[in-house]
Structure formats: C-alpha cells, structure tokens
Amino acid sequence: MPDTPRRADRIPGNRYGNRPTMKDVAARAGVGLKTVSRVVNGEAGVTPETERRVQEAIDALGFRRNDSARVLRKGRTASIGLVLEDLADPFYGPLSRAVEEVARAHGALLINGSSAEDPDREQELVLALCARRVDGLVVIPAGDDHRYLEPELKAGVATVFVDRPPGRIDADVVLSDNYGGARDGVAHLIAHGHRRIGFIGDMPRIHTAAERLRGYQAAMEDAGIPVKDSWMSLGVTDPERVRRAAEEMLADPHPVTAIFTGNNRVTVTVIRVLAQHDRGVALVGFDDIELADLLQPGVTVVAQDAAALGRTAAERLFRQLDGTLLAPERIELPTRLVTRGSGEVPPAD
Amino acid sequence: MPDTPRRADRIPGNRYGNRPTMKDVAARAGVGLKTVSRVVNGEAGVTPETERRVQEAIDALGFRRNDSARVLRKGRTASIGLVLEDLADPFYGPLSRAVEEVARAHGALLINGSSAEDPDREQELVLALCARRVDGLVVIPAGDDHRYLEPELKAGVATVFVDRPPGRIDADVVLSDNYGGARDGVAHLIAHGHRRIGFIGDMPRIHTAAERLRGYQAAMEDAGIPVKDSWMSLGVTDPERVRRAAEEMLADPHPVTAIFTGNNRVTVTVIRVLAQHDRGVALVGFDDIELADLLQPGVTVVAQDAAALGRTAAERLFRQLDGTLLAPERIELPTRLVTRGSGEVPPAD
DNA sequence: TAGAGCCTGGACAACGTTGTCAGAAGCGGG
C-alpha cells in the first residue's frame, strides 16, 4: 500500500484529473470506439464475448461516460433547474423535494439555486441554468419582469412558475389561492366575533403578499368593517420589526383583538409576542408551521400544500417537454383552513 | 401580435430548440468565430467597434453560450453535487443552503438529489453526478460502503462527507460531536436527579444514531447507572412506532422518568406523547426544533449547527479543488445544550 | 521609408460522445 496521500495521484495536466475515455476503453479491449459506446448505452448488436471484454476494460479503468460530451451531442441534458427563494425556509423544503421526485421519475437531475429574494440574482441564476441547457425550469420568481426569458422560451426551454406569477411574459404558473385563503382566514376571525383585526404581511410588490392583503380587505369589506390604516402593517418581515408592529397594534387604546399574519415567518414572531401578552388575542396565520398543534393554544392557519405546488409544477413542466402542451395556463391550488384554537379565541372586550 | 401559441415557434428538428450558436452570431456580425468567443468571455483584444457589433448580434439573436460545449472543452464544470437524505427534513434545509452559499461564492452551481436513505439510490445519484463531471461532491451518505467512489477520487473528484462518515474508503468528513452531545444531554438529565432514563433512536447502522446511543450509554455508565434493555428503543423512526415505544416505557410499573430522543423526528413525536401524559416526564432531544421555546415546557435540546456543517464541508471541498489540501481529515463540530425547561423537570417519584 | 513590434482577427484542432454508413465476416441456398 503506497503511503503517499491519495490526492497526489492526480495528474494536474489532465482535464478531469485523468479520466479514461471511451477511446481508452476501446484500446484496452481491442475494439472500436463505437462498440464501447454501444456497450455503455446498452445498444443491441454486440456479441456477448465482445461485450464482456469491453465491460472488463470499463471496470479495470474505472471508466464513466462523460455526460457533458453526451449532452453536447444529443441536445438533451436530462436535467431541470429549480430557482427558489430560500432553501432554508421550511416552506420550500417539501416543494423542492416534490419537484425532485418528479424529476427523478423522469430520469432527470435537479439543479437548484436560491435567489434570496433578489431579482438580479434570480436572473443570473436562471441564465446560468439556461447556459447549462437545462431542459426546463421551475422558477419561484423574485423579480417582476421576466422578459429576459423570452429567447429561452422561444428556444423551447420549458418553464413553469410557482408560487408567484411571472412578470410581463406569458408562461405557465402554479399558485395557491392566496386571495381566497386569506379571505377565508379573516372571515373565520370575523365569524368568531372579531371586528378589529390586524394584518401583518410582506411587501405588496410580492404577489403572494398582495393577494393575501387583498383577501384580508375583501373579508373585512364583506363584513362591512372599515379598516383602519393602523391595523395594517406591510413590507414588514424581519422579526424585530414584526415584533414592533404587533406590539403597536396591541398598545393602541382601541387595540386589535385578532391578528392575521401573512406568512410563516411573521406568524412565528407574532406567536412569540402574543405568548408574552396576557390578554387573549386571536391569531390566524397563512402557511402551516410545524408543532403548531402543540402550542397553547394551537395555532389556526391557512395551510397551503407546498408539495402539491411543486409536484403540479414539475408535472406540467414534463408535459411541456413531452410536447403535449399548448397554451400557457394558470393553475390555482386551494388552501385549507386548519383550526387549532388560536383562531377561535373570542374578542377580549 | 400573432395568435398562434408561443410554443408553436419551436422548430422540433433543431437541438435545443433552435438556439443560435457563436457561428450564427459571427455570421451576423460579420466577424470570425473566435472574436465572438472573445467578446462573450470578456477577453481582451477586440476593438470597441467590433465588440459593439458582436454585442448587437448577440442581443438580436438572443444568443446564450452553450456551457455544455464549454465544459467539454475546459474540463471544469463549475458545479458541485450535493447528495442528501431528504430535502424536506428541516435539518437539511439550512445545511443545503449553506453549501449553496459557499458554492455561489466560488461561482459554482449546485446540483442536488435525495437518497431517501437508500444506499442504492445514493450510489446511483453520486455516479450520475460524476458522469456530469461535477467538480466536487458533498455527500450525506446513506450506505456504508463507498468503494464505488474509488475511481472518482483517483480521478480527482473532490469529495467531502457530512453528518456521517464514509464506509471503507478514506475521505474528508465533517461531523457533529454526536457522542459528546448525547453524553452531555443525558448527563444533564442525570444531574437533575433522573436515573431511569429512556433512549429512543434510529437504527444503529446509521452512524449518528450509533454514536448518540454510545453517548447515552457512556453517560449512564459514568453515573454508575445500569441500563435496562427496556429503556432503549433502537431502529424506531416512524411516528407510530415511536409513539408505541414511548408509551411502553411509560407504562412500565417502574417507568422511566426521563427520555432522551435521538433525532428531531423522534423528538417531535415524543413531545406529542408527553403532551397527553399528566405525569411530568423530562425530555432532552438531539437536534433543535423550531418553536421549541414556545412549548410548555420549552424543549431542551442538544443542538447541532446544520449550517456550520454545510459551510465547513463546502469550504473544505473548495480547498480540495484549489489543490491546497493534503490528507483526508475528520472534522468534528461541537454541539450545544440548549436548556428550555423540559430537560430540567425533576423526576416524578 | 524601411523595419520592428504591437494589436486585432480568424483558421484550425481538440474536447468525448453519438449517429450514419459502409465494410467484413459468417452462413445458407441455389
């Protein structure tokens, strides 16, 4: 056994270290290049004896087909790109997992990246994926102008947007019913007797945030409740500011008796604020959160099915790739109100 | 505006739809092929006027460099592969996010896949990534024999294992101090007066599970407490069986007064069981869980820093790629005991 | 004005694979 460290084996001059190619395998097996290709791809027309010799050479050399070259030749990469906002957000875990499962079922690999909610970074990522010639893209958009994708769409890159619609281009999109979900959630609070209901959500330039806000306003209007500006806090997302926003709403001489929160991160922060608050304030949050059922009270939420969003989008992507798809479509998945207690707290006054 | 659907634009015969190549751009700009290449790559030696003409042609045609061809030529893909167990597990979100951040800082894309804890699927994925000629691999292993990676390592594919060590090969690995963390967690329970302490964890064939079990046993032995077999439940991971295991431990005439849980999923289930239980049973869990601080009582955990694991591994990977690294190394990151209440409950009897 | 040197641009090969096509070998029937 040699005692030189493993990595010293590398021959720096050689690309890919020093990987054997089909040519090397062919030489060693004493056959033609194409015969190796046939064996590697399981094509018919190779004598068992020849195949054995080739296989032996492959194993001896540790040959692995170079898919880059293959892709160049064949024009299909068998990979799709996923651009999302933040992998660490628990909402995107199941979504990306679902996309991956579908990709796997179609024999494709998943390449992904996070935009960190930055439109430039989104574009950079998408174009990098296109340069890789991914067969298709699933995009959770951060920006609101996707005209930069026009050449790609024209060139046949299958594209599906998820969670938020694309801006200024026409493409498939799979959404949750943000408007309806929020409206139902707020209506639920109203049905339990609340009239002064706060809303804390993200910047309205984000489609989901705008829709949820619209749902809130619709529910209030349906109930004939005029909304005070001080009940709405928009564009607030980092914990410290959410905390302050919630506390201000509660400190009012005529405080809100319930809060509707626009996404999971906001919900968690508001739960913390309410935990230190003695008066019973009702809470309904958009997006489910883990352990919501174990808190006191359990957290009532409007849940979206992240996995279903991902699955639906990916399946549609592969139908585009099959060529069986026609015009771009907008698919909206329903949300589900999960009552656990916090949304059923009666108004304090 | 034409009313034919967008996708009808595709010319099916052409690879990649009908993407323009550098040749097309060159023809349109009336320059040589290499000049286009120079402009695209920002190389020196092109007159501003020529550059302008080329750029114009690029924009007009919607040209994007084909990275497959580039990779073939250059030998570096500027991408790394990440193989993990389950993207939907909240533990892996931050980890994979951290890997992605480091990759991004080095200008690399991340290709990932889930093994679903299946060794065959892990191997399949890893080899698919190698066929893509990723520059490096970050692997959270599912299997315990990685000799199939030997040709890859020899060929210079940088490889770092995370969370669990590789089997039967020598390679870099970044781990949490599972043994020490579990020992400390259990010692914490003992320090609070517990002597009958249960352990519920995953199959000991999984390295982390085995180490945590070892930590449990060490702490008990250090305290001179003989462990009864009925206190240990191994290889139990799906919620229903965890529930049964916990209930059995508590139903014993001489029941455990505290439980140490071996991972986040087990912890969550046990929390549910304890919530329906009136006697105060102490709990310390391995892995932090969200909202653990808001439960009654707060959940005391041995927290690992998933992001740090990912970051450390990825950084080490890129140091391998820089060529500044020598022998494989084993890096162990410390865990942190976070006391929140559930671990400080005194024994019931 | 001639020669040296620099700058710009382009022709060409190579990367590793696959598709096309044609040649070689084997075999059976007339």
Add this chain to the structure above:
DNA sequence: CCCGCTTCTGACAACGTTGTCCAGGCTCTA
C-alpha cells in the same frame, strides 16, 4: 462455388466551444 443476406464492427463527421498560432495591418522609431 458464388451470391445475397444477416450480423457485427469500426471509420468518420458532427455537436459548440476554447486554446494555439499565424497573418495582416497598423504605429513607432531610426
């Protein structure tokens, strides 16, 4: 014994890019 057929094999071009190298035109100096 030859022809035609089938079966297997390999030579060659092509995929789109980049590295090498050389040619031509220009500027600068003597």
